[in-house]
Amino acid sequence: MKATWNGAVIAESDDTVVVENNHYFPAESVRAEYLRDSGRTTVCPWKGTASYKTLVVDGAENPDAAWYYPEPKDAAAQIRGRFAFWRGVTVSP
Numbered sequence: 475m476k477a478t479w480n481g482a483v484i485a486e487s488d489d490t491v492v493v494e495n496n497h498y499f500p501a502e503s504v505r506a507e508y509l510r511d512s513g514r515t516t517v518c519p520w521k522g523t524a525s526y527k528t529l530v531v532d533g534a535e536n537p538d539a540a541w542y543y544p545e546p547k548d549a550a551a552q553i554r555g556r557f558a559f560w561r562g563v564t565v566s567p
Contacts, residue, residue: 475565486503493552510527
């Protein structure tokens with residue numbers, strides 16, 4: 475699977491985990507140079523607290539377009555150390 479935005483490949487991996495129709499990419503497959511810290515967090519009742527990253531590609535920003543669960547609940551342990559994307563990020567084979 476490949477995640478792309480603004481003409482750049484943000485992540486690429488054959489090892490994604492699908493949860494609620496979102497592909498979670500291993501952290502090592504995500505190009506860290508496109509990620510900037512975001513202060514946003516949200517809470518999912520069964521996955522836990524999500525933290526977000528803003529994507530920055532060629533000066534364009536996509537706020538909070540990547541998320542991950544630093545300490546997922548046991549029911550979501552399979553997404554520990556993985557990132558998912560939204561807000562215009564294309565995820566395709």
